[in-house]
Amino acid sequence: MEPQLISHGGTRILCLAEIRGHLSLLNELAVQYRADVIVHTGSFGFFDENSVDKIHESYLRHIVAFSPLLDQELVDKISELSRANGEYVDHDVQALRDLLRGRKVSEVMDYVRGEKRLGVYSIPNLTILDESTTAVIKLDSELDLFLCGIGGSLSYQKLFHHGTFDNELNKYITAEQRHNFTPVAGDPGNVWITMLQIGEFIKTVENNSQKTQVKIMLSHPSPSREGLLAHLSVFLKMDYTISNGLHFLYPSSFNELSICPNFEFYKLKFSDARSQLSSIWVQVQNTIEKVVESEPRLQDLLSTALTCFDRIPVINSKDQDIIPLALSFNKRDVNSNTIRLQSDMYYLAFQNQWHFNLCDVTIGSMVLAYQNGRMKFEANAQGFDFTFKRSGQEVRERINSGFRRGGYGGSTGNGSRGRGTRGNYPKR
Structure with a gap:
């Protein structure tokens, strides 16, 4: 995405989550909210004609439950394939794949083939942000x-x-790229974050960002809930974080000062995250070091990530040893000055770093509107459906009665599936 000067005196950044392959909606919302730029986090829906046969059955059912491109009749047929058997639910996996084969679960390939295109003015191109x-x-x-x-x-x-790597992708990678290429971690239909990716992400941000810029970090999980991502955003001096979560009915906006009782409580999330990471590192360190011992590039990326998290001050460590997060041949001292500097960074973020958490695009969105040096915030949401209260029902009664898959007020009242996980669809 090339830098461009927006000449009309302001920039409107539309923030969305969980498009799930419904790319045509991007153009509609860009026009509706007069967006100059669209930022998306969550499931974009990168599925092609062969994805149905590759994706794990549980995640395939998740796609069915929430895809905006599948009709209600098909969803009902798939729901009928599952039968309760005592404490378990039996699934006819092959029948599930047969029903979905040939069905469009994403519009991505329409755009890849050039049959459709993203907007000409509001969204001149698509940039995939990664590490x-x-x-x-x-x-x-x-x-x-x-x-x-x-x-x-x-x-x-x-x-x-690192999960599994689809060998079909090799034909798209040049010899030069293969030398420096770290495949996306995951398996068909699912991706996750690794320490190698975090190391490369840190290097990329440090090499490309400037102090004078307004900085936004995007992620699927919310940094306010995940201590490692929270530390990463503080360490890289982000002004904003934007993330999303399932089953949210409104976009939310907050800083840590507004949700934590005090600063010490805020710091506990980082200490707890480090403790969890340390317990895993002790178990895998010897194996990992053997894997990277002849790979200088992987050593560098892993050391970068470990060093970042090694800076997290440990709270209440009097009765336990502090486990260093480092390769055995690359250990360093974490002195009091380092700890003091990190605490100062935490305190600044505690008050000044702002978090935005998005709901599904079918439920709502938000706009960051920049003008004259100020970034304004606008939220849009379908909202909570309280019509069930007209008959005196309570939320729990409404769920137990199997009333539509709208879940906690996510239904639109027009037969749409909304945001719940009714029937046999598992929660993620």
Whole structure:
């Protein structure tokens, strides 16, 4: 995405989540909210004609439950394939794949083939933000917006696990790229964050960002809930974080001062995150070091990530040893000055860093509107459906009665599936 000067005196940044392959909606919303730029986090829906046969059955059912491109009749047929068997639910996986084969679960390939295209004015192109790619948008003649992000879910157990790599992708990778290429971690239909990606992300941001820029970090999980991502955003001096979560009915906007009782409580999330990471690192360190011992590039990326998290001060460590987060041949001292500097950075973020958490695009969105040096905030949401209260029902009664898959007020009242996980669809 090339830097561009928006000449009409302001820039409108539309923030969305969970498009799930419904790319045509991007153009509609760009026009509706007069967007100059669209920022998206969550499931974009990168599925092609062969994805149905590759994606794990549980995630395939998740796609069915929430895809805006599948009709209600098909969803009902798939729901009928599952039968309760005592404490378990039996699934006819092959029948599920047969029903979905040939069905469009994403519009991505329409755009890849050139049959459709993204907007000409509001969205001139599509930039995939990852650990090696950032974007800069010129807000005015003196100020730029710096966008960075790291995709996938966050699981401590998978931070050192690269998953499976689709060999079909090899034909798209040149010999030069293969030498420096670290495949996306995950398996068909699912991606997650690894320490190698975090290391590359840190290097990319440090090499491409400027102190004078307004900086936004995008992620799927909310940094306010995940201590490692929260520390990453503080360490890289982000002004904003934008993320999303399932089952949210409104976009939310907050800083840590507004939700934490005190500063010490805020710091506990970082200490707890480090403790979890340390317990895993002790178990995998020897194996990982053997894997990277002849790979200088991987050593560098891993050391960068570990060093970042090694800076987290440990709280209440009097009765336990502090486990260093470092390769055995690259340990360093974490002195009191380092700890003091990190605490100062935490305190600044505690008051000044702002978090935005998005709901699904079918439920709502938000706009960051920049003009004359100020970034304004606008939220749009379908809202909570309280019509069930007219008959005196309570939320719990409404759920138990199996009333539509709208879940906690997510239904639109017009037969749409909304945001719940009714029937046999598992929660993620």
